[in-house]
Amino acid sequence: MSSPLDSARPSEIPFRNPGWAGNTGQFELTEAEVRGDEYIGARALDGGHPSGAPAFPFMLVERNPDAPLFEGPYKTRFEKILTRYPDVQGALIPVLALAQEVRGHVSPSTLQEIAQLTGIPEAEVRGVASFYTMLNKRPVGRFLIQVCTNISCNLCGGDEVLHAFLEYTGTELGETSEGGVFTVTEVECLAACGFPTAVQINSRYYENVTPAGVPALLDRLRTEAR
Amino acid sequence: MAYPYVHEKEVQIVSRGWGKPRTRTIDGWRELDGYVGFRKALEMGRAAVIEEVKKSGLRGRGGAGFPTGLKWSFMPKEKRGPHYLCCNADESEPGTFKDRELLRWTPHQLVEGCLIGALAIQADHVYIYCRGEFFEANQVLARAVEEAYAAGLAGANILGSGVSIDVTVHQGAGAYICGEETALMSSLEGRRGLPRVKPPFPAAVGAFGRPTTINNVETLCAIPHIVRNGGEWYRQWGTEKSPGTKLFCVSGHVRRPGNYELPLGFPMNELIYDVCGGFEEGRKLKAVIPGGASVPILSADECLACCLDYEGVQKSGSMLGCASVIVMDDRTNIVKQVRRMVEFFAHESCGQCTPCREGTTWLSRILRRIEGGKGTEEDLETLLALGTQMTATTICVLSDSAAVPVASSIQKFRDDYLALIRRGEAVGVV
Numbered sequence A: 001m002s003s004p005l006d007s008a009r010p011s012e013i014p015f016r017n018p019g020w021a022g023n024t025g026q027f028e029l030t031e032a033e034v035r036g037d038e039y040i041g042a043r044a045l046d047g048g049h050p051s052g053a054p055a056f057p058f059m060l061v062e063r064n065p066d067a068p069l070f071e072g073p074y075k076t077r078f079e080k081i082l083t084r085y086p087d088v089q090g091a092l093i094p095v096l097a098l099a100q101e102v103r104g105h106v107s108p109s110t111l112q113e114i115a116q117l118t119g120i121p122e123a124e125v126r127g128v129a130s131f132y133t134m135l136n137k138r139p140v141g142r143f144l145i146q147v148c149t150n151i152s153c154n155l156c157g158g159d160e161v162l163h164a165f166l167e168y169t170g171t172e173l174g175e176t177s178e179g180g181v182f183t184v185t186e187v188e189c190l191a192a193c194g195f196p197t198a199v200q201i202n203s204r205y206y207e208n209v210t211p212a213g214v215p216a217l218l219d220r221l222r223t224e225a226r
Numbered sequence B: 001m002a003y004p005y006v007h008e009k010e011v012q013i014v015s016r017g018w019g020k021p022r023t024r025t026i027d028g029w030r031e032l033d034g035y036v037g038f039r040k041a042l043e044m045g046r047a048a049v050i051e052e053v054k055k056s057g058l059r060g061r062g063g064a065g066f067p068t069g070l071k072w073s074f075m076p077k078e079k080r081g082p083h084y085l086c087c088n089a090d091e092s093e094p095g096t097f098k099d100r101e102l103l104r105w106t107p108h109q110l111v112e113g114c115l116i117g118a119l120a121i122q123a124d125h126v127y128i129y130c131r132g133e134f135f136e137a138n139q140v141l142a143r144a145v146e147e148a149y150a151a152g153l154a155g156a157n158i159l160g161s162g163v164s165i166d167v168t169v170h171q172g173a174g175a176y177i178c179g180e181e182t183a184l185m186s187s188l189e190g191r192r193g194l195p196r197v198k199p200p201f202p203a204a205v206g207a208f209g210r211p212t213t214i215n216n217v218e219t220l221c222a223i224p225h226i227v228r229n230g231g232e233w234y235r236q237w238g239t240e241k242s243p244g245t246k247l248f249c250v251s252g253h254v255r256r257p258g259n260y261e262l263p264l265g266f267p268m269n270e271l272i273y274d275v276c277g278g279f280e281e282g283r284k285l286k287a288v289i290p291g292g293a294s295v296p297i298l299s300a301d302e303c304l305a306c307c308l309d310y311e312g313v314q315k316s317g318s319m320l321g322c323a324s325v326i327v328m329d330d331r332t333n334i335v336k337q338v339r340r341m342v343e344f345f346a347h348e349s350c351g352q353c354t355p356c357r358e359g360t361t362w363l364s365r366i367l368r369r370i371e372g373g374k375g376t377e378e379d380l381e382t383l384l385a386l387g388t389q390m391t392a393t394t395i396c397v398l399s400d401s402a403a404v405p406v407a408s409s410i411q412k413f414r415d416d417y418l419a420l421i422r423r424g425e426a427v428g429v430v
């Protein structure tokens, strides 16, 4: 059997994210319209209304593991999160996500600080953090590439897409490429099964990704990283 | 207007605004009669709302198909402290991708459904537990909630009615098991997402120890339409026992995969060949999983006669679940796909119960061995025996779910397993 990578020649294939319906012939939509960019608008640094203020663990500006926890607008967001739950423990997971947004991952010392800050026992904080896959217990690359290889994507070639990412980034599964740019991992169903293969890169979904489309996608990310 | 393809046989109720960016905004939603249902509910009062939902026969869209009106009526009538409504937006069952579209296209539909639900069960606070990976949906939803607050539709003393309902978008952190209702509550409380033994049921002791109801996104999205138009109106679609419309998430080897909103009871055959455009040239149907990774697999023959409603699919030997129809053509290597599903359950098991924690790992190891051409015929018996031990012995049904694809595929595709065992060759290639 010929490798699906044979047909992939970098740069020849222009990158597009076909995961919006602009190209099904039944909807006339731009990618921004599908993603709701205009509706969301620019995110207020202090998180906006206290009812939501979601954290963005991968939209890191600094990704500084030594940054102070929760200063300035982050402090405001921390305080808003606390108001949303009947007790402090309820706020723990959003607070962990916020810490990851600031520091890039939740290190043992970060967990310790959160324990002190919230008064929750450190063992409990650690236990909770270790349960959830989106909380990175160790540093990840600038781009965390998570390829869905679950059944619907797999039926349409999810494994091949994963291999293409590994090959073109030159990394091993779960490891970070040289220079800390890419970390490639397998992920369970991303709930985009009708658009196989679904790939999540940092906070963003890429849909209908094929092995042939991988080089162009990576090129685009490399440009962004510069 | 389901997305990303539309078909003329669809009935657009909850998917009406999809693909139209304007529907996201509160004004766009109002143009589609948005918040009319909520206003009506405020006038009707909670008991009448529950009656109307009961009349509609709406059944929970999160998988179990439990009647929603009945579920709401389990909440205590006398209030002795806070009540909570949790919206389950933790969609992560393989094959399911409807809630994400509901969240990103029609966030106000969900907010309105949540407000009506909260009114019906006297909840002070709605938590929308949204899957952490859905960053975009999370933002869209947070913005919609913000708009609802600004319009006086959420918060204190809503529209001067004296009713106060807070709405919070809670972002998950990545764990399939948090979709299970008791695990969702544990996770919302800031703990590990461990399912709890029932009873006590959530309506008695739920999130933060208070009476709580958990509803799926699609369930709550149907509510505004039912309240606005009446329960009888909803019954014009679907069957007697499964009324209304349902989003069918079709994925796998069809030409036009996607979400389609169809009346319950729709024939599977028509869904695959007409609505989704059938298969690539020269390919034919091999198997279908009609309700996501945790339901039995159906062979091609069983699909032909299958009608897609809760009872119909059961009659064909499977379950409707969340109507996540995964279609496989004759290229499919069933053993590999079953192994992949089992590995999913092994990864997502919370680890509390031994049959689940150990069983899922054993199943996946044996399946890997068979897939690698090193299996024996006794392995099949071992798999089946393991599956039996994993069924009805654990706190939640994840363990049962993991055993289901194995047992049903060995029963229906034994030859595929035997080919791998005897000749070391897979029947399909994918």
Ligand SMILES: Cc1cc2nc3c(=O)[nH]c(=O)nc-3n(C[C@H](O)[C@H](O)[C@H](O)COP(=O)(O)O)c2cc1C
Binding pocket: B059, B060, B061, B062, B063, B064, B065, B066, B068, B071, B088, B089, B090, B091, B092, B093, B176, B177, B178, B179, B180, B181, B182, B214, B215, B216, B217, B219, B220, B396, B397, B398
């Ligand atoms: C392992 C497991 C995972 C589940 N995942 C989800 C899910 O992702 N979304 C959902 O709505 N329901 C899920 N459910 C079903 C919920 O427990 C619950 O029945 C449902 O949210 C109730 O809502 P409904 O009555 O509106 O259907 C899951 C159940 C189990 C056992």
Ligand code: SF4
Binding pocket: B177, B194, B195, B348, B349, B350, B351, B352, B353, B354, B356, B357, B394, B395, B396, B397, B398, B399
């Ligand atoms: S059956 Fe599995 S997932 Fe469910 S509670 Fe037990 S160990 Fe956890």
Ligand code: FES
Binding pocket: A148, A149, A150, A151, A152, A153, A154, A188, A189, A190, A191, A192, A193, A194, A198, B094, B095, B096
């Ligand atoms: S199986 Fe890949 S997104 Fe669901």
